[in-house]
Each structure stands twice: as C-alpha cells, then as structure tokens.
Amino acid sequence: MKGNEAAVRGAIAAQCRAFFGYPITPQNEVPEYMSKYMPEAGGVFIQAESEVAAINMVYGAACAGVRAMTSSSSPGVSLKMEGISYIAGAQLPCVVMNVQRGGPGLGNIAPSQSDYFQAVKGGGHGDYKLLTVAPWSVPEMFHLTALAFDLADKYRNPAMVLSDAIIGQMLEPVELPEEIDVNIPEKPWATNGAKGRERNFITSLYIVAEDLEEINHQIQAKYAAACRDEVRWEEYQTDDADIVLVAYGSTARICRTTMNLARAKGLKVGLFRPISLFPFPANQLAALARSGKRFLVAELSAGQMVEDVRLAVNGAAQVDFYGRLGGMTMTPPEVLEQVEKLMARTVYPGFTQAVVDSRLVDGNGSTGPSATDSVRINTLGATSEAGGGSDAAGL
C-alpha cells in the first residue's frame, strides 16, 4: 500500500478517533482513506474549510480527550502553525503529519525535506517543540504514526510525523499487525462536561508573566524528559566507517544504497539515521565524532538538519553537507560521488566546516579551500568571512 494509507491505518490502530483535514498534494490519500476508515472505526472525519479550521477542530477534539489528528503538506502545515502553538501552549496531545513538498511558497508537489526547521524548532510562535518522528518506509508510516499518538499523550504535546512526497506516495508491502500496543493515559483534565467534579478549563492564556514563565518551565521540563527517554535512531556499519552518512526519511533510504555501493568499492562508509528528529540523537552522534568519524549530511534541503549535527559534534569532527533543493531528489551514485570527493579532501581534525554549502566543492579543484583557507574559515567561523576561494563560492 501507499505510505499515506499506511499512516492512516497506523493512526486508526492507535485508536485515533477524530481526523480533520484539507486537500493538498501529495497527502490527499490521507483524508481520502480517513473518510472511509474513520467512520468504520466509529470515529469522526471532517473535511474542514481550511487548514486553520482543521487544526482547531483537532484542538477541540483533543480538549474532549479523544486522540485526534490532522495531516497536510508544507504550505498547509504553515497554516496550521497558529493552532499547533496553541495546542502546545495548552499542553494537549495531538498528531500532525507533514508529507513535505518543495518550497518555499507554493513551491511544487515534489519531495522535499525543507520543513525540518519548522518541524523540530517550533514553527509557530513561542517556546515549544514538536515531538518529531521521520519514517523512511511505508511500514514505518504505520508504526511511527501510531507511536506519535503515544508520544503526544505521554507528554501532552503535539507530535509531528515528518514524511515527504516519496514516502507518502511510495508503494511497499506492509504487514499490518492484528493489534498494537497502545498507551492511552487517563485524561482528568479533559473538558468533557463537569459531571461529578470541579469544572476544567483549557487555555494557553496566562496574563501574569510569572505564571506564564512557570508554564514554560513545565513545558521545557517535558522536553528535557523526552530528550532523555525518546531518542530514536538507527546505525548501519558505523563501527569501522571513515565517513558516516547522516540522513533521515527518504534520503536515508537513498544513502543506505550509497553506503552499499561504497562498501562494494572498498570505501568504509556507514549510515546514521535519526528516527526521532526532536529529540535529536545528539549524544549518539557526539560519540561517533569522538571516535574520529567524519560526517556527510544529506538532505533534500539547503542544509537544516546539518545544523543539529554540527551542534551535536560541537567541533569534534568535520561535518560536510550535500543537498538537493526545490523538489529535486538525489540518486545513490550522486551521493557516492560526493563521498569520494570528500575522501579525496584533506581532513583538518578538530574543525567543522563553517560554510553551509548546498553542493560540495571539489577539495582538489580551483574553487576548493586551500589549507590556509580552511583554517581561516574555521577560525573566523562565519560564512561572510569565508570569502573567495572558499566553499562560500558554492552559494
């Protein structure tokens, strides 16, 4: 089945009983399948008048104590950001899926990973984060969507399934489990009628700054707990690797093939795949950095997750980047070419590359950095200072 259908089935298996959506390519199969399966499961489906209304219907259903979800693609997810911020502020659980497409603006309907920042850094206003998971296969669209509901309930915070047009539209065999473990906690805070108890109210409004600071501390404490308990990742052949590819979602699938191609040529290449993007597997990457690995981060973006990789290794390893933009995808040989170029380059231990280059520049070529250039770049540590002859030319 398609990734989008698997996500729907995962949500229903996780006892999601309310879906509110709006049509946008490439996620249309989600509301379409939801309109069929959700009523069969005894749940509520509404095609809302807008993305804004859809996320606010999710807010209402979440207030009532029901597992609720919406899905969209990049421009639509931007519209939902107001509601997502309110849901995070009111400390409610819900699941939002983003089947990412090319941006910015209307962009196109081709696969992209350029909404990483929006997903893992907040996206809407205020200090909040989305518990974000990134499926790389159709089976994971099922399982990680189901997991997202447990995460959302456990932390009373919106969870994001960050997919893309490849994973959403791809057909793969999926073994659907008869039933899955579902952990739905009691929800004594729900506004479902004040019968036999004091009235509940749900709000993100705290007009007294001291009160709001306290709420923010509560929210941040949840994120600290999630960073301790909810980090998920996968490693392939990183033990003996000289270069570790770091990629998530569809790009990780591509990079796994790159890794196999490289190994066939005798190149020691591994793959590190973050599954949870927030919390990010920073400690695991830092450990690899301390063991002397170099990293090549590959994304369908101008370089977003690479910033988290650089923060994770904190200067302990060289981190390079390769990205395709605007809905273009990369092929395994294309990534391999970048690996081979990287291997031919001089390594300067202890320095991360300070320039975010959307395409690697050949280290031996005329536009590549000389030893002096590289040291200068890393010492000054700013793109604007990198100047001619550095990777900044690639921008």
Add this chain to the structure above:
Amino acid sequence: MQQVFSRPKALADVGMAYCSGCTHGILHRLVAEVIDELELLERTICVCPVGCSVFMYEYMNCDSIEAAHGRAPAVATGVKRVLPGRVVFTYQGDGDLAAIGAAEIVHAAARGENISVIFINNTTYGMTGGQMAPTTIPGQETTTTPGGRNVATAGNPIRVCELLSSLDGVAYLERTTVTSPKGVVNTKRAIKKAFTMQLQGKGFSLVEVLSTCPTQWGMTPLDAMKHVDNVMVPYYPLGEYSRKE
C-alpha cells in the same frame, strides 16, 4: 424569607473585570441562567473567544476552552463531533466572529454544526482599544477610522444574521438587544431557544446581541444604551432571521 433572586449555579462567584455599562456581565448571567434552567451544567462546554470576554472561563462553572482568535466555531465543532451528547456553545465578539473568524463561522453554519453561538456585536474591538470592527457602522469613529468609517476605503459592515440566513445548515438565528428589561427577557428567551434547538439536534443556532462598549465609544453607560437603540438597531434590525423551522 423566600429567596427570589440568586447567583446562577453556572456563574462563578468571582468579580468580573468588565467596564461599567458593558453588557458582557448581563449576557454571561443570561447564559448561566439558561444552563441552570435546562440543567446542563454537567454537560456543557463553553468555547471562549479572544477579546474582552477572553477570561469567560474564569466566570463560568462549566467546562471551558480558550480558543484562538476567530477559531471558536472550529474548536466547538471538534468537541461536539466527538461528544455529541454534550452541549457546546461559543461566545464571540464581532471582530472574533465576523473578521478573523469569518470562514469558521460561515462553514460551521453551512455544515449545520449542532452548536450554539452567542454573538456579541458592539461594532468595535473593545479589548485592543476601539479599532474598526467588521460591524462598525458607516461614519462611526474608531481609532483606525479617525474621520469616521468611510465605506469607500474601509468597506462596508457585515450583517451576520442576514449573511448566515441563506445557509441551509442554520436552524435558528435571532438578533436582540439588552438595553431594556424587555430586551433582557427577550434575549434570555432567544438564548434558551438556541440551546433547546441544540438539545433537539436541530443544527446551528446563533443569537446576535447588539451590545455596548461605553469605554471605546466614549459614552456614559446610559448614552451607550441609547446609542444601541437609536443608531445600531436601525442598521441591524432586530428579530428572527432563521429560514427554516
């Protein structure tokens, strides 16, 4: 001694932060009386707006949800659809309902969502300092229409009941005032009718109450009441606008 008047159970025993002459207090009480009389306190969910009544959840003893500006009908939809046995109402001002939330109210009405809406129309943004609202009357001075609302540049007001009356999902629409005891009694009847329609599963109901904002209008409470009767009622005629029974 027989007690003939007391605080409704649905109304919290706290002071309200509204200005003198503001009609929010009257309307909160009327809603609370209706909840009491229909014995709905244990199964009513109030969806509060952004505006002066943003703290309505502090004043009501029923379960309440604070919605984003304009989104109350969508939030109420989410609650009502998953809890069809509960009574769900929104309480929204004119900026909330007819400007930033215009899409949400129109589509909740078009879907025939079985919710009730108490719509407070005082022709201005009270909380933010008296700016032009979608219902500001032509010529009315506000902080963003300093020479009076010029429809050539600032557009025309929206008559919400008339607008929604074309929609098949609507069960009940009525416009009232609370400028006199007669108006108060009539408004309570309308609110009770809206809640009753919801209990009967009839669909979307809305009561628009022409209300005062003496502070932002720069009037005394008494003059504000007269302004409603003399200026607003001619522009926003009172009465029922429902198309179907």
